[in-house]
Amino acid sequence: MDATNRNTALASAMVEELARCGVRRALLSPGSRSTPLALALWRQPAIEVEVVLDERDAAFGALGSALATGVSAVVLCTSGSAAGHFHPAVIEADEASVPLIVLTADRPPELRGVGAGQTIDQLKLYGDAVRWFCEVGTHEADDDGLLHFRSVACRAYAAAAGDPRPGPVHLNVSWREPLAPIPVEGAVTATDRLALEGRGERPLSAVARGPEAPDPLLLDELAERIASAPRGLVLAGRQPDAGLAEPVCALAEAAGYPLLAEPTSQLRWPHAYEGSVPGYDLIARSRPADLEPELVLRVGELPTSKALRRWLGAVPGLRQIVIDPVGEWKEPTRRAESIVRADPRLLAAGLAARLKAGAEARRAATAGDGDRSWRQLWVDAQHSMGSSLAELLADRDELSEPGIWPALAGVLRDGDQVLAASSMPVRDQESFLPPGRARVRFLSNRGANGIDGLIATAAGASLGADARTWAVLGDLAFAHDIGGLALAARAPKLRLLVLDNGGGGIFHFLPQAEALPAEEFEALLGTPSGLDPLAAASLFGLSAARVRSPAELAAALAGEARVIVVPLDRRRNLELHRELAEAAASALSAA
Template sequence: MNPSTALARVLVDELVRGGVRDAVVAPGSRSAPVALALAAAERDGRLRLHVRIDERTASFLAVGLARASGRPVPVLTTSGTATAHLHAAVLEADVSGVPLLALTADRPPELRATGANQTIEQPGLYGDAVRWAADVGVPEAGREAVQNRYWRSVVSRALLAATGALSGDPGPVQLNLPLRDPLLPDGEPALEGPWAGRDDGAPWTAGTPASLPAEPLAQGPRTLVVAGDGPPAVGRAWAAGAAAAGWPVVAEPSGGAWTDGAVRGGALLLGVADWVDAHRPERVVVVGRPTLSRPVSALLADPRVRVETVVTTPRWPDAGRSATLVTRAAPPSGPPADDGWAAAWRAAGARVGATVDAALEAETGLTAARLARDVVAALPAGALLVLGSSTPVRDVDRLAVPRGDLTVLANRGVAGIDGTVSTAVGAALAHGGPAVALMGDLTFLHDLQGLLTGDGEARPDLTVVVPDNDGGGIFAQLEPGRPAYARDYRRVFGTPHGRDLVGVARAMGWEAAAIGSADELPAALASGGPRVVVVRTDQRAEADLAGSLREAAGRALA
């Protein structure tokens, strides 16, 4: 099956699974794959097809079908001015709340802005009139399973947005479909194997209508809660609900669910494949946005696991394109149904934690990894902890003992390192009590001016702790740190700054000192702020330690 045909067949299949019963086509060449897939679906009795020679007429016909039926109705056009003729109907659907789907076939990106025939800038063509818009991307050969999951997820999201299932605000949606030749099908293969959808004709991602009250999730099968970054109050509520239901929780530090009952070192535990295979959850409930751990992402992509995602903000919450259900569900409420499986997760976290503790304490000197664990442990109850992106937040996630009596914040929205010092200062001023920020050296230097406070400005009770590995140490733990890339590593990724951060901090008017042992840390944190505490570390040694901790976790769970 050529890529354009594959996209068309999968798209139409998922539209039908999502409740589409009528579709409208205005003829064209670039839209041919989708038009033929719609015609095939009509022959199979899966939908009713309507064809009109004029795009404006076609689009208002779709508005009428959608308005009367209450179901989403797609209208398909070819590229160029054909797409502009949908605009009036899109505007009507916007104001009237009609679930119209504008399927706009397009030239591939290499033809845009080149003078190519019948080519305009179609992405974003309808502006704010649509509830959601996606430039779907050109289908490619050799990526069948990934693209199938992506396309089906996009269609599901488009239908949920058009019907207002999550927002309560139905209206039009645009899916822009750039297609390359060949545009005509090469046979009629079945949608099986890598092109298969959910069992029993179910949509890839279903949603709970916004008009229904948020009901607690059912006890159901063996369930693991994965709590990412999100509103702290929501995270705390889900941590409590999961505890009542007997569900283990793997939580990121900044989401509110990182409480005493969370599985310690969940990211390390999930990296032990044999243990996970033996204790795999049947269902994973995702709360917030998981942003830190590749093992968590791998679990969510596992086709053997049912993923249900809880909406905590108006943003779409399914980055992995794996959710079977996206819902506004409330936290569960007991009684717990624990057959020992959930207890095994908590016990495994404790074993991993004990092994990590032993490995960290066997190290000579104060490593960044131990620093992350010990900073969390040393803070008084009620303290604020602000975590920089890159390595520190991941070290805390993997190595520290979860604490529900701290307020933990991190800029995980887009996970940049910029503005972290200023964020920490602002949070500390609002918090009003002891506050600590843990951030890498490049994060610290990136927002150095955040240390400046003018005359008459309030100064925060903030201690900024900086593991200084003289550059971008996280890259030593990722693919760029492999020996094959050693020639250019230091200059392009390691990026040594060569600065004395204690002197830099003092020049900005803050008290500052360097420490070299774990014994010095409690006193440094207890001294109060504004203060900078620097711990000098080594990029390669930290990367080696990260690897040895993963191996130790595997041994602990063998």
């Protein structure tokens, strides 16, 4: 603990506890009022610190680190409007259940509401978006004050980690002068060793948690319901736990169900389950009657595919079971008959064991013509459709947004991360990324589904996990977070794949594209930025390349360029998606 003065003692006590709890990364933006905490973080050997000029990018960088590692990162700013720039990342952390510790420095109470400079009302600034808010207050460096700062840090870490739901916490910390580490005789009056030193390498207070095991009677009931519905599906949407793949695949195998997993479920890569059906979005567009399920078991959030949601919503009498481990109630269909709160790993493993023990005959249940299993119907549909689409894309020697994903899949390796931007990239990833064998983590900012802060998020994810990270984003998302390139320049394992289609490509798929005159559509929704991504990359010292053909793209992906720009056409992209949907429908009808 730094006993130079009252502020250094309190700040270093708080940071000591954060480090002992497990914090390993902090991003801070410069400012005077935050000096005590900034110095404490900078001098803490267990915590890596990045100084980021733009508070919004600092917050998204911290979010990215936590998103990739599952461990809270810290973001710090000075008083005033600086704290407001954290809000978008706080919203995303809330909606996506990502642990994040937000520290805002503040003026002491006597300087609030009296016209003092750089002073706003920071109390509960982020409203209900945080799991816990604490006005830490001004304290002396006595026993009570030091224990308070230590205890608050431990509670903040526990609240962010999830009790029960992970997310952001906000600590508003007031500081009186001196803000600099100026020696003050007798400023530290604490005598209690626990207040002065804490518990050594252990945090002052640690929250112990155990998995929420499902009730055996519940397992019996759910297993019976699954066994009585041979035409079922396992849906896997966005969720962070890569360890869920084995028990969920075992459950799907035991039930005889196809697995429809979007990449951010962490269940599509590595591909291990022969009943995996990655092309479900295009299958759902055709609404094949012979593939209509009678029961859906969902893990994670609802998959991104709107076609899948609409199709399942139209299936009469469809029963849905949603695994909801922390009570978030993420059930927008409003049709689930059971929302099960239990540890997903334990629940899936328990159900698989029960089904496997007594369901050999049930797994052989057939549908349709009586000689092909239900799961095989889906697998055959996937194979027929997938082959047709692969041929269609291969026959066109042109760059395309759907074609990006097979190309990227070819260079992914164990330990890589992929962050797909909201809007078209995450949807095309869901539809066109083939299964693979490498252990890859798929990330997204799909809590609030914004395109803001994506470069900073990807940079934070790469730094936090120390992993090669591919960020796939459109030119508007790139332009929106151009300041994030400053942080990207410090993340040497980050690669940015910029799909430069000259504006908002997704809007061509919406009714506005046909309802609005072309000039109005382009001005209000197409919104070409005119930004040259190569010039922007050069401004921040990032190597960049523009590719013109699939061969050049393959070479660039295998090369060293940090920013790869892929010129594309929005209108041609709409046409190609329609061609692919028609080809999929034809393949399915012929299967």
